[in-house]
Amino acid sequence: MFRRLHKDSETLTITIDDVAMTLPAGSTVAAALLASGNMVCRKTPVSGADRAPYCLMGVCFDCLVEINGEPNQQACMVVVRPGMAVKRMPRPAPVAP
Amino acid sequence: MSEPIDLAIIGAGPAGMAAAALAAGHGLDVVVYDENQAPGGQIYRGFEAVAADRAADLDFLGDSYRAGLAIAHAFRASRARYQPSTSVWLIQKDRTIGISHAGRARMVEARRILIATGAMERPVPIPGWTLPGVMTVGAAQTALKAAGLVPRGPVVLGGKGPLLYQLAAQYLGAGVTIAAILETGARPLAALPHLVQAWWRTDYLEKGLALLRQIKNAGVTIIKNVSGLRAIGDGKLDAVEYRCGGTVQRIAAPLLLLHEGVIANVQLTMAIPAAHRWDEAQRCWHPVVDEYGDTDLEGIAVAGDGAGIGGAEAAASMGRLAALAAVHALGKISDGEFREIGYDLQRERRRYLAGRPFLDALYPPPAVAAALADDTLVCRCEEVSAGEIRRAVALGCTGPNQTKSFTRAGMGPCQGRMCGLTVAEVIADRLDRPMAEVGYYRIRPPIKPLTVGELAGLE
Numbered sequence: 001m002f003r004r005l006h007k008d009s010e011t012l013t014i015t016i017d018d019v020a021m022t023l024p025a026g027s028t029v030a031a032a033l034l035a036s037g038n039m040v041c042r043k044t045p046v047s048g049a050d051r052a053p054y055c056l057m058g059v060c061f062d063c064l065v066e067i068n069g070e071p072n073q074q075a076c077m078v079v080v081r082p083g084m085a086v087k088r089m090p091r092p093a094p095v096a097p
Numbered sequence: 098m099s100e101p102i103d104l105a106i107i108g109a110g111p112a113g114m115a116a117a118a119l120a121a122g123h124g125l126d127v128v129v130y131d132e133n134q135a136p137g138g139q140i141y142r143g144f145e146a147v148a149a150d151r152a153a154d155l156d157f158l159g160d161s162y163r164a165g166l167a168i169a170h171a172f173r174a175s176r177a178r179y180q181p182s183t184s185v186w187l188i189q190k191d192r193t194i195g196i197s198h199a200g201r202a203r204m205v206e207a208r209r210i211l212i213a214t215g216a217m218e219r220p221v222p223i224p225g226w227t228l229p230g231v232m233t234v235g236a237a238q239t240a241l242k243a244a245g246l247v248p249r250g251p252v253v254l255g256g257k258g259p260l261l262y263q264l265a266a267q268y269l270g271a272g273v274t275i276a277a278i279l280e281t282g283a284r285p286l287a288a289l290p291h292l293v294q295a296w297w298r299t300d301y302l303e304k305g306l307a308l309l310r311q312i313k314n315a316g317v318t319i320i321k322n323v324s325g326l327r328a329i330g331d332g333k334l335d336a337v338e339y340r341c342g343g344t345v346q347r348i349a350a351p352l353l354l355l356h357e358g359v360i361a362n363v364q365l366t367m368a369i370p371a372a373h374r375w376d377e378a379q380r381c382w383h384p385v386v387d388e389y390g391d392t393d394l395e396g397i398a399v400a401g402d403g404a405g406i407g408g409a410e411a412a413a414s415m416g417r418l419a420a421l422a423a424v425h426a427l428g429k430i431s432d433g434e435f436r437e438i439g440y441d442l443q444r445e446r447r448r449y450l451a452g453r454p455f456l457d458a459l460y461p462p463p464a465v466a467a468a469l470a471d472d473t474l475v476c477r478c479e480e481v482s483a484g485e486i487r488r489a490v491a492l493g494c495t496g497p498n499q500t501k502s503f504t505r506a507g508m509g510p511c512q513g514r515m516c517g518l519t520v521a522e523v524i525a526d527r528l529d530r531p532m533a534e535v536g537y538y539r540i541r542p543p544i545k546p547l548t549v550g551e552l553a554g555l556e
């Protein structure tokens with residue numbers, strides 16, 4: 001869906017649903033999803049509909065994903081680290097109060 | 098807990114950065130928290146990465162982006178301590194602040210607090226707005242500034258406001274194909290009376306007109322007075338439908354970007370809670386502040402778009418005013434110096450705000466409730482429709498906190514950020530009551546979710 005305007009100097013590798021992806025250092029997890037060709041990040045708990053990041057500024061909470069085993073992380077607020085394991089959330093775990 | 102910080106600032110946008118530089122320059126111990134990984138706020142987002150790795154992008158990111166570099170560099174050069182990737186999830190009246198960074202939560206104390214958390218885009222529901230492939234104009238701009246990402250295919254822009262045209266111009270500069278701009282009712286005639294006052298800001302009007310000319314000259318289809326915007330697709334966006342001049346039209350597109358202006362992000366100020374008032378012109382809630390940004394709470398101020406939409410330059414002026422008040426309150430300048438510098442800053446701020454009534458009238462907030470079909474989702478998190486809210490009102494609910502317990506609208510992870518205004522508009526419309534009376538959700542901390550581990554670590 002999205003493409004990069006530039007070739008990047010410094011890159012690192014993460015996995016999204018166990019598939020490796022190389023991207024520029026400093027990207028957010030949401031940016032990784034947008035550039036991955038499948039921007040869906042989770043299914044909603046109510047109807048099971050697919051959701052993708054919507055606001056990219058931390059207010060909509062649509063971009064929740066599992067990161068390194070921790071569910072319900074805001075993909076647009078988390079910067080990728082080498083080896084990070086990102087998982088789309090088929091059934092979101094309950095959100096902490 | 099360690100010694101209190103002199104001035105804790107939340108938000109490293111123009112307001113927070115300008116405030117930090119001024120306060121640190123007068124000898125205050127300043128800490129700036131921001132949940133983003135880099136300073137800049139919304140408007141100057143990613144300025145360091147752009148300057149370092151993507152300087153060519155400055156050509157199409159525009160003059161206003163470039164203009165911010167001075168504020169940003171002054172902030173970096175100052176002695177203010179900057180803590181990125183740190184979200185603030187609690188502020189108490191006694192000026193205890195709850196912060197979370199890298200999966201660890203802790204509390205800090207401050208003598209003065211400046212909340213400079215800025216704005217968010219006004220969420221205006223349309224049918225299908227939850228489909229992947231529908232995003233906001235601000236989101237697209239964030240992807241462009243922070244990551245150099247642009248859409249692969251043609252894109253449709255729907256709505257109105259300066260930001261929408263700014264993104265269109267930036268996209269043209271970056272070689273993105275814009276299938277159409279579907280403009281939802283700008284009001285040039287209603288804005289005319291405000292033009293005289295706005296003339297103080299000719300620079301800004303000229304910029305706006307130049308932007309529109311650039312978009313027209315590029316041959317982009319602009320369709321005006323559009324209504325009935327609808328995102329169509331099964332599992333993802335396939336097409337955008339709209340009504341114009343009595344007929345319904347459809348454009349195939351993989352990406353629709355929506356925008357209906359910006360509103361103050363009041364989540365943090367409401368959670369304390371500071372006093373708020375309903376602003377009829379901007380149709381949103383604002384914290385009640387004086388000309389130095391002081392709220393009704395001792396030592397807690399708000400500056401920038403979080404106190405009311407005024408744009409980046411006014412935000413920086415107001416940040417400096419609030420910082421000056423903190424510097425004065427903590428005894429670093431005399432009453433005379435305070436009055437003298439404050440006077441100049443107030444004048445500067447008034448000049449920056451001169452164009453605002455014109456913009457507010459030109460791009461009025463949409464009449465949300467009237468246009469909402471019963472089956473359109475208003476609460477994205479819990480998937481609650483406008484019809485469900487209307488039914489709850491018919492059953493006797495008179496405010497958003499009641500519809501919340503009836504329908505779950507506002508109970509999801511966004512804590513009502515996306516549905517709060519819409520739900521209240523629907524209730525106000527049904528009961529024919531003013532928004533000020535209908536009220537807003539009671540916001541409770543933590544305003545950012547904490548993990549179980551973070552909560553446990555707090556003890």
Ligand SMILES: Cc1cc2nc3c(=O)[nH]c(=O)nc-3n(C[C@H](O)[C@H](O)[C@H](O)COP(=O)(O)OP(=O)(O)OC[C@H]3O[C@@H](n4cnc5c(N)ncnc54)[C@H](O)[C@@H]3O)c2cc1C
Nearest residue numbers: 108110111112131132138139140185214215235401402409
């Ligand atoms: C998505 C978007 C894009 C925009 N783009 C432009 C533009 O290109 N040009 C323009 O003229 N205007 C733009 N605006 C309007 C913008 O509001 C102002 O121009 C200007 O950025 C306001 O400055 P500010 O300092 O008040 O707040 P902002 O610049 O919004 O900065 C607020 C900062 O606070 C941080 N923050 C918020 N809540 C928390 C929290 N709980 N914990 C920690 N940190 C927090 C945010 O991460 C952000 O960095 C945009 C607005 C939005 C919402």
Ligand code: FES
Nearest residue numbers: 056060061063076
């Ligand atoms: S995309 Fe909205 S919170 Fe992340």
